[in-house]
Amino acid sequence: MTGRPPAPLHAVGPIDLDIRPGEFFAVVGPSGCGKSTLLELIAGLTPATEGRIEFEGAPVAGEAPDGIGVVFQEDASLAWLDVAGNVAFGLRRSALTAEERQRRVRDALKLVGLSDFATSYPAQLSGGMRQRVCIARTLVMQPRLILLDEPFGALDQQTRLLMGDELLRLWRETAATVFLITHALDEATMLADRIGVMSARPGRIIDVVETGWPRERDSRIVERAEFGNITARLWHTLRAESMKSIRS
Amino acid sequence: MSKVAWYRAAVIAGVVALLEALCLAGVIDKITMPAPHVIARDLWRMLVSGRMNAAIAKTLGNTVLALGLALGVGIIAAALLHRARAVRDTLDPLFATYYAVPVFAFYPFFIVVFGLGDLPQILIAFMLGVVAVIVNTLNGLDRVPNVLLKTARILRLSPADTALRMTLPYAGPYVLTGVKLAVAYAFIGVIGSEFIMSRGGIGYEISFAYANFDNATMYPLIVLILLASVAVNGLLGVWEQRLLARRGLR
Amino acid sequence: MSARFAGLRNGLTLVVGLLLLWQILYLWTGDVALASPLATFRYTARLFATESFGAQVYETLRAFSIAYAISVVMGLGIGFWLGFDRLSGDALEPMIVSVYAIPKLTLYPILLLAFGLGLAAKVAFGVIHGVIPIILFTLAAVHNTKPILVKTGRVLRLSRWQMIRWILFPAAIPEIFTGLRVGFALTLIGSLLAEMFASQRGLGYLLMNGIGLHNVELIMSVTLVIVVFAATVSVVLLHIDRRLHGRV
Numbered sequence: 001m002t003g004r005p006p007a008p009l010h011a012v013g014p015i016d017l018d019i020r021p022g023e024f025f026a027v028v029g030p031s032g033c034g035k036s037t038l039l040e041l042i043a044g045l046t047p048a049t050e051g052r053i054e055f056e057g058a059p060v061a062g063e064a065p066d067g068i069g070v071v072f073q074e075d076a077s078l079a080w081l082d083v084a085g086n087v088a089f090g091l092r093r094s095a096l097t098a099e100e101r102q103r104r105v106r107d108a109l110k111l112v113g114l115s116d117f118a119t120s121y122p123a124q125l126s127g128g129m130r131q132r133v134c135i136a137r138t139l140v141m142q143p144r145l146i147l148l149d150e151p152f153g154a155l156d157q158q159t160r161l162l163m164g165d166e167l168l169r170l171w172r173e174t175a176a177t178v179f180l181i182t183h184a185l186d187e188a189t190m191l192a193d194r195i196g197v198m199s200a201r202p203g204r205i206i207d208v209v210e211t212g213w214p215r216e217r218d219s220r221i222v223e224r225a226e227f228g229n230i231t232a233r234l235w236h237t238l239r240a241e242s243m244k245s246i247r248s
Numbered sequence: 249m250s251k252v253a254w255y256r257a258a259v260i261a262g263v264v265a266l267l268e269a270l271c272l273a274g275v276i277d278k279i280t281m282p283a284p285h286v287i288a289r290d291l292w293r294m295l296v297s298g299r300m301n302a303a304i305a306k307t308l309g310n311t312v313l314a315l316g317l318a319l320g321v322g323i324i325a326a327a328l329l330h331r332a333r334a335v336r337d338t339l340d341p342l343f344a345t346y347y348a349v350p351v352f353a354f355y356p357f358f359i360v361v362f363g364l365g366d367l368p369q370i371l372i373a374f375m376l377g378v379v380a381v382i383v384n385t386l387n388g389l390d391r392v393p394n395v396l397l398k399t400a401r402i403l404r405l406s407p408a409d410t411a412l413r414m415t416l417p418y419a420g421p422y423v424l425t426g427v428k429l430a431v432a433y434a435f436i437g438v439i440g441s442e443f444i445m446s447r448g449g450i451g452y453e454i455s456f457a458y459a460n461f462d463n464a465t466m467y468p469l470i471v472l473i474l475l476a477s478v479a480v481n482g483l484l485g486v487w488e489q490r491l492l493a494r495r496g497l498r
Numbered sequence: 499m500s501a502r503f504a505g506l507r508n509g510l511t512l513v514v515g516l517l518l519l520w521q522i523l524y525l526w527t528g529d530v531a532l533a534s535p536l537a538t539f540r541y542t543a544r545l546f547a548t549e550s551f552g553a554q555v556y557e558t559l560r561a562f563s564i565a566y567a568i569s570v571v572m573g574l575g576i577g578f579w580l581g582f583d584r585l586s587g588d589a590l591e592p593m594i595v596s597v598y599a600i601p602k603l604t605l606y607p608i609l610l611l612a613f614g615l616g617l618a619a620k621v622a623f624g625v626i627h628g629v630i631p632i633i634l635f636t637l638a639a640v641h642n643t644k645p646i647l648v649k650t651g652r653v654l655r656l657s658r659w660q661m662i663r664w665i666l667f668p669a670a671i672p673e674i675f676t677g678l679r680v681g682f683a684l685t686l687i688g689s690l691l692a693e694m695f696a697s698q699r700g701l702g703y704l705l706m707n708g709i710g711l712h713n714v715e716l717i718m719s720v721t722l723v724i725v726v727f728a729a730t731v732s733v734v735l736l737h738i739d740r741r742l743h744g745r746v
Contacts, residue, residue: 045401063404070402074395079495080417092413093404123496255589280611338508338515341733348683348732350690353721356709360717361531432599440603444694445709451604458607466607473604481599485592 011037012203014051017196021144024171024178026188027205028234029198030245035181038203039149042179043070055145069143073150077122077130084109084118090137108140111170128159132166139174146171148180152187160184164191165218172215185238189230190221197237200244207237282463291468300453300469307438307449310366314373315434319427321374322381327411329382330389346379355441364447373437377430384426388419421492428484435477509733533715542719555723557700558693561617565624566685573629573681574674577636587637598630603691620692620700627688628681635677639670672742679735686728 012034019025029035040046041053044064053060055068064070078086087105096104109115112132122130131151138146148167152160164187171178182188188195189211197207211230213221221227249257264284270276271283282290294300329336351372358368392415400410416423442451450469457466517535524532533541545551580587606623613619647669651661693702701720708716 040398043402045398064402066404068402070398072395072398074393076393076395076399078396078414078417080420089413090403092409121494121496123494251585252589255585256593259590259593281608337504338511341505341509342512344736345729345732347680348686349725349728350687352687352691352694353705353724356705356717357532357721359709360712360714361527428599435599436601436603439601440691443603443606451601454604454607458610470604470608474600477600478596481596485595 011201012041015203015205017205019177019179021177022175023193024168024180024191025194025196026180026182026192027196027198028182028185028188028238029203030200030238030242031183032245033198033201033241034203035183035198036149038198039070039147039179039181042145043068043147067144069138069141069146071131071134071138071146071148071151073153075122075127075130075134075154077133079122082119082121083114083125083133083136086122086133087136087140090140094141104140104142108136111139111173112136112166128155128163131155131163135167135170139170142174143176145177145179146174148178150181150183153183160187161219167191168218185231185234186222186227189227189234190217190219195230195234197234198241200241206241209233279461279463282467287467287471290464291471294465294468295472300450303448303450303453306366307442307451310370310449311373311434311438314370314438315377315430317370317374318377318381318430318434322378322426322430323385323423325378326382326385326389330386336386343379343383351375351437352440352444355444359445364445369438369441369446369449372441373434376433376437380429380433381423381426384429385419385423388422389415391422392418421488421495424484424488424491428481428488431480431484432477435480439473529714531714533718537715538718538722541715542722545719545723554700554704558689558702561620561693561700562624562686562689564617565621565689566628566682568621568625569628569632569681569685570678572625573632573677574636576629577633577674577677578640580633581637581640587641591634591637594630594633598634602626602688606692615697620689620697623692624685624689628685631680631684632677635680636670636674639673639677642673643669672739675742676739679732679739682735683728683732690724 015038027035027038037046041048042055042060044053044060044062047062055065058065078089081089084105087108088101091101091104094101105118106115109118112135114129114132114136117125117129122133125133131154135151151167152163155163167178167180168191180188180191192211193213195209195211196205197209198204199206209230212226267276267281268284271278271281271286329339354375355368355372358371362368362371396414396418397410400414405413438449439451442449443455444451446452446455450473454466454469454473457463457469520532520535524534580590602623605626609619609622609626613622643666647665648661651665656664690700690702693700694706695702697703701724705717705720705724708714708720
């Protein structure tokens, strides 16, 4: 895809990016560089002023395409529905039978480990669990591309690492393509096959780092020597950009 | 029973006991106020005889009408205003100062225009309640987080679906606050207007009884209104608490 | 600066809009029901020129001021008590909220019987209307005191009195002021209602007099005076209220 969103101030771009099917792609960058804008462009939430975005061969513009799921940083769980209701909410527009729907909801809850909480309300759950409800709601639609905008930003560090393990497992089990935005370098390094580094605003991709990790991985990858090297490389590139961002 | 419940029971019992004692001792004379047990007895007799049924029905009917109007117009107006920023900003000072203005001051004007029927009362009650509904509904609509609206678009919900399944449920508790206020105001508006000038209804009956030194009718009616008002408000409050508790807001 | 200008412009637009509405209604209903804005203004000017009108205004203001003063003292006193005494506060607050919803006009005959016709009854009526919001807001202000403020006071080794004077009270002022503002409006309403029918003096009495004599201009003039007074003071208080809240 290539693109620039509409804004008197250029928020992002120019960007030229190809995401391979089935890969886990992470984007890191200084705050305000336009990472979220990039995600919203891909999701069809924001139209691009220049350039083209394509998903599965068809252009993306104005409307969220079928087959894309998004998990946001803020809590998007619906307080007035129980967990099962929340997850089922994603299937409202689909032409499935009631049985099919129930089955998918059950499967999604099992995938994220919330089967025991189907009748609980979000208010009774922790932040991490609520985020899992949102993930389940996304998974229930069986998307081919999953976009995550700093999904673990509101959680504490330990929970983040464990959720990272969860996310990797879900990625393998659903065989979806995953596009994750994060400001945490270690998180990107641990989770991704490739990491795009964005510059300060207007954000461009100034580096793409291949981690070369095996598909079967979890948080223990942090113990490997290459982990430190990759993170160091990311920071090396980002440090100057971050200082620009702070000054502006 | 919890400590708090005991406390409340004690306060109520204490006040009633005090009044009873003062009345029996003659400190409060019969012309000013009958003893509580006499009021209770008269209330019972009045309800059983059914002679106030017409008045009660009239007051209740007008209150429900005014409430329905306030809710219907209020919620729709709020939904429209929420999208029309300029109009909303212009009306904002009106909403902010609305409840400082004695709305009852317009009652004479309504009587002159519409005559001494039910319409002036309903209008006053409506005017009292509608702004509370608008302000609180707007507040609820304002608070719908952007992330939920984005989610609605990702899930490809139609605008109507988004409004009905995302916005309205989210804003529900805030709308309910407006509803509570509207119920109270509708009641106040109708009964107050009946009291000031009217041809029927409970407010009128109280005014009539007062003019005729009929304590046996007046006090039971007042107590009836107090009980009804507290009961309805209490029930709405309990419903509100349940709703909020489920969402972890209280 | 532009925000203030926008506020002023909105206010003026509103006033002009209302005047237009008034004029249109007048044209629609005719002299029998309404007086035009111009006629009303003229009549009001004439009213103010008469000596007796001044006396009526004074009467209303007198009853109102006494009622408000009592409301403030009682409201603050009870509010602080219930705020600090948790048991009493928790027990009585819902009951006071219930009183808020009662049509207090129905208590009027009782007050008349207790206080007789005249000033005392008017004051009593104003007080039962106005004291309630002051109690509730003061109570809430005390309850909503941020614990961090108390901790700060203790770390600074302040005495109880110093803490209240320098930290707790200033922090509570915005919310207490809101209560005083709402109390002002309600006390005014209460004393006006009391005047409307069992007083031989005051603006409320004039209003009912106007109805009795079917003197449309009188009705409209008095209504205008009341509305302008209430709205003006309310706007001023609101302005102060917003600035107090912006400060915190």
